[in-house]
Amino acid sequence: MPALPVRVDAVLVQALIAAALSFAHLHDLASAAGQHGWKAWAYPVSVDLLMVAAWRRLRSGEAKAAGWCWFLVALTASLGANVATAGLLDLDDVPAWLRILVAGWPAVAFLGGTLLAHGAPKPVKAPATVPERPSTVAVPEPIAEESEPPETAAELPPTEPESARPSPSPVPPALVALARKVADEHGARTETPIDTSTLRARLGVPMPLAEAIATQLT
Structure with missing residues (x-):
């Protein structure tokens, strides 16, 4: 299997060289300021790490002000170490203010990394809720009450003509006696003879039978 050609990225090589030199300059400056060993x-x-965290925040598009702030802080620290170790500063006699900056850097880096890693997240939009349709409640229809039998002639159903009515059937004597009692009670209460419609309503019998009973009461 033929070997794949290896392409050298000039930008990547330049980044590695810059990172290695900056790394060495920061180490030399920290060592000159009294930070020895590890x-x-x-x-x-x-x-x-602070520079990478700030760059990731800038790439994410969230809180760019904080990202630029801490990116410039890390860049200043790296660039300051490069300049300081270029012969402009006597590493054998580091001034007190530089020792203070080097000693306070861990706290500054921790604060920046914490703020970048635990920044305020973007507000999550609540999903639009669809209004629920009102549930239809079946209303029961009112139950028609049973009407009482009509007591007046106006409420009675239309009667058939006299010629179409069948011949009255014989009335039982017991029913005639009951009708007479009802008629007597009605006459004693109203002082008027009972009419056929009232007699029919009180006895609960058909109109032909009521008429036959009325004829026997007269």
Whole structure:
């Protein structure tokens, strides 16, 4: 299997060289300021991590002001170390203010990294709710009450003509006696003879039978 050609990215090589030189300059400055051993190596790592965190915040598009602020702080620390170790500063006699800046850098880097990592998230929009349709409640229809039998002639159904009515059937004597009692009570209460419609309503019998009973009461 033929080997794939290796392409050298000039930008990547330049970035690696710049990172290595900046890393070494930060280490030398921290060592000159009194941070020896592993402490001197931790300073360039802290500066580079803060710069990467700030760059990621800028790429995400959220809180760009905070991202630019901490990116410039890390860039100033890296660029200051490069300039200071270029012969402009006597590393054997570091001034007190530089020692203070180097000693206070871990707290500054921790604060910046915390603010960048735990920034305020974007507000989540609540999904639009669809209004619920009102549930239809079936209303029961009113039950028609049973009407009482009509007591007046106006409420009675129309009667058939006299010629179409069948011949009256014989009335039982017991029913005639009951009708007479009802007629007597009505006459005693109203002092008027009972009419056929009232007699029919009181006895609850059909109109032909009521008429036959009325004829026997007269």
